[in-house]
Every structure is written in C-alpha cells, then in structure tokens.
Amino acid sequence: MMQVSLSVTGLQVKTPALEAATVLLSGPIEFELKSGEINVIRGGNGVGKSTLLRLMSNALPGQGILFKPEFGLRDELLVDTHLQIVMDHLGADSNQIEQLLEQVGLSNWQYERIGTLSSGQRARLGLCTLLAGQFKVWLLDEPLNALDHDGVATLAKAIEIHFQRGGILFMATHVDAAVLSQHLSLVPVKEGWLEHGGLVGNFAPASADPLAPSEVSQLPARVALSALLKRDWAVAWGNPQALLWGALFHWMVLSFFGIGLGKPSAEFAQVAVWVSLLLALLLGAKDWFAEDHRAGWLGFVANLNADNIAFYWLMRVVFLALCQALVLVPVTGLVALQLGLTGVQTLELVCALIAGIWAVAPLLGLIALLVMLTRGGAVLVYLLALPLLVPVLIFGLEASQAGGLGRSAIAPFAVLASLGMLGCLLGPFVAKRLVALIQE
Incomplete structure (x- = not known):
C-alpha cells in the first residue's frame, strides 16, 4: 500500500511495489519531491508511470490532482458550462471563468462546444481546472501531448503560478522537459526513469522518517x-x-x-x-x-x-x-x-x-x-x-x-x-x- 507524507515544502512517497490489475510492474519505490521543482518521470510503455500517478492521486484526496490533456472534457458541453460545473465542485467563484480562459488563451471560445476544440485547445482548457483548484500537488500525465509552442508556454506559465503558491509538480512524459525549461529557466529539473526494478534517477530518496506534519491547504470536502x-x-x-x-x-x-x-x-x-x-x-x-x-x-x-x-x-x-x-x-x-x-x-x-x-x-x-x-x-x-x-x-x-x-x-x-x-x-x-x- 502506498504511503505519502505531505508538508508545506515537500512530498514523500513510499510503496513496496507497483501493481496494476494484479500485474507486478515494479519493485519498491521511494522518493521525495520538493516544491518549486519540475520532477519528471520517464519510462517505456506499460512500466507503470500512469499507475504511479493514479495511486499518488488516490493517496492525496483534496490535495493532489491527476491531470491528463483532455481532463474531464465531454464533447457535448459548452466550454462555459464545463467550467461552471468545475467551479461548483471546487467551491470557486464562477466569475473567474473569463480570467481563466484568458490565461490559457481561450478567451474567444467560452460559448463554443468542447467538441469543436482542437486537441491543443482541449489540453489548454484542462489547465483551467488546475489553476482554479489551487491543489498543492499537480500530477501531470503526458501534459505536453498535442501542445504547440504557445501551448507549452501556457503550461509553463501555469506551472510558474503553481510554484508561486508553493506547489509541487510531478509529471510523466515522453517529451523532453527541456521545452519547459526554455520558459522556466531558473526552475530546477529532476528526472527519473521507471523500470521493472524500481525508480532510478536524481530524485531525492525518501527519508526513514515521514515529513514533519504541517498545515497544508486542502480543498473543502463538499458534495456539489x-x-x-x-x-x-x-x-x-x-x-x-x-x-x-x-x-x-x-x-x-x-x-x-x-x-x-x-x-x-x-x-x-x-x-x-x-x-x-x-x-x-x-x-x-x-x-x-x-x-x-x-x-x-x-x-x-x-x-x-x-x-x-x-x-x-x-x-x-x-x-x-x-x-x-x-x-x-x-x-x-x-x-x-x-x-x-x-x-x-x-x-x-x-x-x-x-x-x-x-x-x-x-x-x-x-x-x-x-x-x-x-x-x-x-x-x-x-x-x-x-x-x-x-x-x-x-x-x-x-x-x-x-x-x-x-x-x-x-x-x-x-x-x-x-x-x-x-x-x-x-x-x-x-x-x-x-x-x-x-x-x-
């Protein structure tokens, strides 16, 4: 069973094994993430990158969010309707919708159907949930897919805002993280490689003792x-x-x-x-x-x-x-x-x-x-x-x-x-x- 320890400045993760549908994907995994760092995990198809992110998300209710490029989108909905529903769930002010869309470069698409958006635009729309929710931990699964140069810049800007709030970032991607570094030159990048034997790379190893507990903002538990x-x-x-x-x-x-x-x-x-x-x-x-x-x-x-x-x-x-x-x-x-x-x-x-x-x-x-x-x-x-x-x-x-x-x-x-x-x-x-x- 995965164990996580979250503080204001870091996240510690420990799991004896990584499994999906009773299939053993990896041995013991232990690492520690710091706020203000771009932490990237790589690996071949089927080694468990998405599974690791999902388990981390399950262990961080109200504090972590698992994001994919077309996160939560339904073609039938208007962009505005989708964001209003998201805001209701997050307990956020729906008056922020126009500002969020402007931040991600979709200010002219508020009343269009999501089904008419391109893949890159859908990925940008998903970023609105990240920005509105103010989650402590962002778990991004292939966030660079379908993004052009401007889209990557938009993602980098969102990450910058996240770091200003003291956020922690952990992402799985096949794309070179250097494309983000071009827009976040002063942000350190740490990379790891997930293999069947475990996680290797320059992530800090998890300490023997859990992180000291401290006040971490958490979204209010509410049923919308x-x-x-x-x-x-x-x-x-x-x-x-x-x-x-x-x-x-x-x-x-x-x-x-x-x-x-x-x-x-x-x-x-x-x-x-x-x-x-x-x-x-x-x-x-x-x-x-x-x-x-x-x-x-x-x-x-x-x-x-x-x-x-x-x-x-x-x-x-x-x-x-x-x-x-x-x-x-x-x-x-x-x-x-x-x-x-x-x-x-x-x-x-x-x-x-x-x-x-x-x-x-x-x-x-x-x-x-x-x-x-x-x-x-x-x-x-x-x-x-x-x-x-x-x-x-x-x-x-x-x-x-x-x-x-x-x-x-x-x-x-x-x-x-x-x-x-x-x-x-x-x-x-x-x-x-x-x-x-x-x-x-």
Missing part, C-alpha cells in the same frame, strides 16, 4: 449536488441521440416481432415488450459511466470527496432512469397498439414499465461499474446479471396483466417500487467501493 445534476442534464441535452439508440433497438425488436408472428395474444405481446425493454436497458447501461471514467472525471469527483461518488452514482442513475422512461415508454405505447393491445391494456403496460425501469435502474448502474471493473468483460457480467432481472420481469408482467386477470395491481407495483428504493439506498455504498477498485 447541483453541479452533478447540471452536468448530467447538459450532457443529455447535448447528445440526445445517445438515449435514442435504446429506443431504436426496442422499436426494431418489437416491430420484427410483430411482423414475424402477426397479431399475438395480449399476454404474449406483453412478455415480448418486457423482454425487449430489459434488453435495451441492459445493453445501454454499459456506457453510463464509461466516458466519464475515460476522461478522468470519475477520478476527479472521487478525489475531491469520497462521498461525491455515492451521490454522483445515485443522481446519475435516477436521472438516466427518468431519461430512459421518457424515451422508451412512448415507443412502447405506440408499438403496443400495433401489436393489438387495447388502450386500457397499453396504459396498464406503460405504468408497469415505468415502475420496472425504476426498479431495475440501480442494478443497471452497478452493472455498468462492474463492466468497467472487469475491463471489457461485458458479456460475462451480462450473463451473471440476467438472473437478477427475472424478478423485475415477473412482477412487471403481473402489474401489467393484473387488470385483465381481475386482480389488484397494488402488490406488484409495491414490490417494484421497493426494489428501486432498496437499490437507491444500498447501491451508493456498493458503487463507492466499486469505483475505488476501478481507480486502483
């Missing part, structure tokens, strides 16, 4: 619920077709079902609707958190405050469940009429489907994280998860068919509502642990 909701809404509004794929799949399955079997019985048609709906939800769930993880947003939210992940997961699950209901339920209603269901039967089916989506959404949210944890093992996760959907299918069918059978629908609706509530109560705790495993 409004920022979480604002981001989900902005992403969904900016990319509505992502939600429509599930509706298209659902419509195609039921349409081909109707073409192949003609006009089935009402009971058989309802079974087909439920199976198609659950499959559409299951297939779409794997992408619920994948893009945020790829862009580093998941790690950013978790690093600010561990409780953020629980609220992030819960709000995203509830929000996506509502979005899926708004998209899939109308499609179901139209297709149900095509399959020969009466208006009353269709209404009962639609109400049951809404309750079913609520019941299954927390489970789908956990399945999405499990797919990420297994690093592509979606098929295996789906096979293991399918039996868990059976209760929703059974009680959903009971709720949708109760009226036609002369039975009360209160009991199955109550069960579906209880399943959703139970998932929302227990799911955040499981999600918090799963994200911690994903980040390791």
Whole structure:
C-alpha cells in the first residue's frame, strides 16, 4: 500500500511495489519531491508511470490532482458550462471563468462546444481546472501531448503560478522537459526513469522518517449536488441521440416481432415488450459511466470527496432512469397498439414499465461499474446479471396483466417500487467501493 507524507515544502512517497490489475510492474519505490521543482518521470510503455500517478492521486484526496490533456472534457458541453460545473465542485467563484480562459488563451471560445476544440485547445482548457483548484500537488500525465509552442508556454506559465503558491509538480512524459525549461529557466529539473526494478534517477530518496506534519491547504470536502445534476442534464441535452439508440433497438425488436408472428395474444405481446425493454436497458447501461471514467472525471469527483461518488452514482442513475422512461415508454405505447393491445391494456403496460425501469435502474448502474471493473468483460457480467432481472420481469408482467386477470395491481407495483428504493439506498455504498477498485 502506498504511503505519502505531505508538508508545506515537500512530498514523500513510499510503496513496496507497483501493481496494476494484479500485474507486478515494479519493485519498491521511494522518493521525495520538493516544491518549486519540475520532477519528471520517464519510462517505456506499460512500466507503470500512469499507475504511479493514479495511486499518488488516490493517496492525496483534496490535495493532489491527476491531470491528463483532455481532463474531464465531454464533447457535448459548452466550454462555459464545463467550467461552471468545475467551479461548483471546487467551491470557486464562477466569475473567474473569463480570467481563466484568458490565461490559457481561450478567451474567444467560452460559448463554443468542447467538441469543436482542437486537441491543443482541449489540453489548454484542462489547465483551467488546475489553476482554479489551487491543489498543492499537480500530477501531470503526458501534459505536453498535442501542445504547440504557445501551448507549452501556457503550461509553463501555469506551472510558474503553481510554484508561486508553493506547489509541487510531478509529471510523466515522453517529451523532453527541456521545452519547459526554455520558459522556466531558473526552475530546477529532476528526472527519473521507471523500470521493472524500481525508480532510478536524481530524485531525492525518501527519508526513514515521514515529513514533519504541517498545515497544508486542502480543498473543502463538499458534495456539489447541483453541479452533478447540471452536468448530467447538459450532457443529455447535448447528445440526445445517445438515449435514442435504446429506443431504436426496442422499436426494431418489437416491430420484427410483430411482423414475424402477426397479431399475438395480449399476454404474449406483453412478455415480448418486457423482454425487449430489459434488453435495451441492459445493453445501454454499459456506457453510463464509461466516458466519464475515460476522461478522468470519475477520478476527479472521487478525489475531491469520497462521498461525491455515492451521490454522483445515485443522481446519475435516477436521472438516466427518468431519461430512459421518457424515451422508451412512448415507443412502447405506440408499438403496443400495433401489436393489438387495447388502450386500457397499453396504459396498464406503460405504468408497469415505468415502475420496472425504476426498479431495475440501480442494478443497471452497478452493472455498468462492474463492466468497467472487469475491463471489457461485458458479456460475462451480462450473463451473471440476467438472473437478477427475472424478478423485475415477473412482477412487471403481473402489474401489467393484473387488470385483465381481475386482480389488484397494488402488490406488484409495491414490490417494484421497493426494489428501486432498496437499490437507491444500498447501491451508493456498493458503487463507492466499486469505483475505488476501478481507480486502483
């Protein structure tokens, strides 16, 4: 397990081994970093540079930030919207946005979509989070990628501001750090090489005793619920077709079902609707958190405050469940009429489907994280998860068919509502642990 000791003037790091996905990457690593120095780590692909930075970030909640060139960016968002959300999470003043954009050379791009920015501009936009957050430790993963000469100068200026605040810098890069030294000529540069045997270079070795504890500024632990909701809404509004794929799949399955079997019985048609709906939800769930993880947003939210992940997961699950209901339920209603269901039967089916989506959404949210944890093992996760959907299918069918059978629908609706509530109560705790495993 990695041990870190942070003081006003330095950072001490010790770890007995460096592992990723149970693969041993390196032996013992010990070093000490000083503020005001450019500390660079190099090494071949797959030796563990990014893993080392990620573990250091996990060990420095609220004090360190892991930065990649396209840090936390979503193409669907406006530059201004993205920065407002970042400011809300950091507890910073959103009035600084124009000043930050001017610092990184993007003053004319405030109301443009992030998807229209070049790679270099996206890297510059990511620097705004570094400057706004005032983190003590910057952990930069290939920060020079995609930056031109002016972009490197912008990064150097940001580093200079960071050092003026007493900050510590540790970066992994394949680019010669001399390009930064051209703009920071008086700043010492220390380089190390990560190998399977450990870290070699001119970093100071870690002392036997941890650094003397001292007051180090830390971002306040806060849960920005409004920022979480604002981001989900902005992403969904900016990319509505992502939600429509599930509706298209659902419509195609039921349409081909109707073409192949003609006009089935009402009971058989309802079974087909439920199976198609659950499959559409299951297939779409794997992408619920994948893009945020790829862009580093998941790690950013978790690093600010561990409780953020629980609220992030819960709000995203509830929000996506509502979005899926708004998209899939109308499609179901139209297709149900095509399959020969009466208006009353269709209404009962639609109400049951809404309750079913609520019941299954927390489970789908956990399945999405499990797919990420297994690093592509979606098929295996789906096979293991399918039996868990059976209760929703059974009680959903009971709720949708109760009226036609002369039975009360209160009991199955109550069960579906209880399943959703139970998932929302227990799911955040499981999600918090799963994200911690994903980040390791």
